[in-house]
Amino acid sequence: xxxxxxxxxxxxxxxxxxxxxxxxxxxxxxxxxxxxxxxxxxxxxxxxxxxxxxxxxxxxxxxxxxxxxxxxxxxxxxxxxxxxxxxxxxxxxxxxxxxxxxxxxxxxxxxxxxxxxxxxxxxxxxxxxxxxxxxxxxxxxxxxxxxxxxxxxxxxxxxxxxxxxxxxxxxxxxxxxxxxxxxxxxxxxxxxxxxxxxxxxxxxxxxxxxxxxxxxxxxxxxxxxxxxxxxxxxxxxxxxxxxxxxxxxxxxxxxxxxxxxxxxxxxxxxxxxxxxxxxxxxxxxxx
Numbered sequence: 429x430x431x432x433x434x435x436x437x438x439x440x441x442x443x444x445x446x447x448x449x450x451x452x453x454x455x456x457x458x459x460x461x462x463x464x465x466x467x468x469x470x471x472x473x474x475x476x477x478x479x480x481x482x483x484x485x486x487x488x489x490x491x492x493x494x495x496x497x498x499x500x501x502x503x504x505x506x507x508x509x510x511x512x513x514x515x516x517x518x519x520x521x522x523x524x525x526x527x528x529x530x531x532x533x534x535x536x537x538x539x540x541x542x543x544x545x546x547x548x549x550x551x552x553x554x555x556x557x558x559x560x561x562x563x564x565x566x567x568x569x570x571x572x573x574x575x576x577x578x579x580x581x582x583x584x585x586x587x588x589x590x591x592x593x594x595x596x597x598x599x600x601x602x603x604x605x606x607x608x609x610x611x612x613x614x615x616x617x618x619x620x621x622x623x624x625x626x627x628x629x630x631x632x633x634x635x636x637x638x639x640x641x642x643x644x645x646x647x648x649x650x651x652x653x654x655x656x657x658x659x660x661x662x663x664x665x666x667x668x669x670x671x672x673x674x675x676x677x678x679x680x681x682x683x684x685x686x687x688x689x690x691x692x693x694x695x696x697x698x699x700x701x702x703x704x705x706x707x708x709x710x711x712x713x714x715x
Contacts (some may be wrong), residue, residue: 448555448679453509456516457486464511465498472496474494477515486513491567492709507536524579531666547711550578552588552604555683556638560704563693581612584630588619595626599637600707606632630702636661639686641700646689 456462459472464471465488472488477500479485480510484500498504502512549568551557557577561568568575578584581603601619606612615628636640636655640664644652655664662682666673671682693701 601630603632
């Protein structure tokens, strides 16, 4: 009679404690490829390959624009897997021009969207979300950051209670018209004080509406029209411009026209650019 041994015939034939070795793959150091130096943990995109001290080195730029060089070869990781970097002979490094995203960041070759983080960025409304996505969409996908609509700062305290931000699940909030003495400033301070600086960051821009963050020259204006107090800002602007403004359909059409004029970060006011970049850094950094 044959007996089946579920544990195998020779329990000593394999050492279960012996580490499993993973072979390193050879990867061409293409401009924009994101790798991690296994020894230091430095992560960045390849911006050039050059000779230094008689050996080939690869320069890696992190998302904050800092650059370090490392010896070409073994000792790198991609998605946690060991790789050996070799020169990319298809494009001479001194002639390659790295592509950039709409936000001005170095574009990552062959990048896939990262699994969403627990941390979030909240913006006040749909137009804010669409503008952020247009400029920072590639960066946010790479970092695994989800942008959600708050539908008004009045809901911030209630929504924050539901989210319960913490140092591992951070919350970044972009608020319209965040100026000294405003309702928006008061609400932002109260919520930030409750959850602490390692859990939530509330920032804002000075504009009544995010439309103003688009440089007026993009739609042929020297400046955005001044709207009388008590008048809905979008309606007042469209009326001053002679654009249709009687309905939400008119406002939506105007926004599509404005958004369509935005090509890159250069078309936005720095007061918005800096705040969004700061929020991205905050939610992608672990305390």
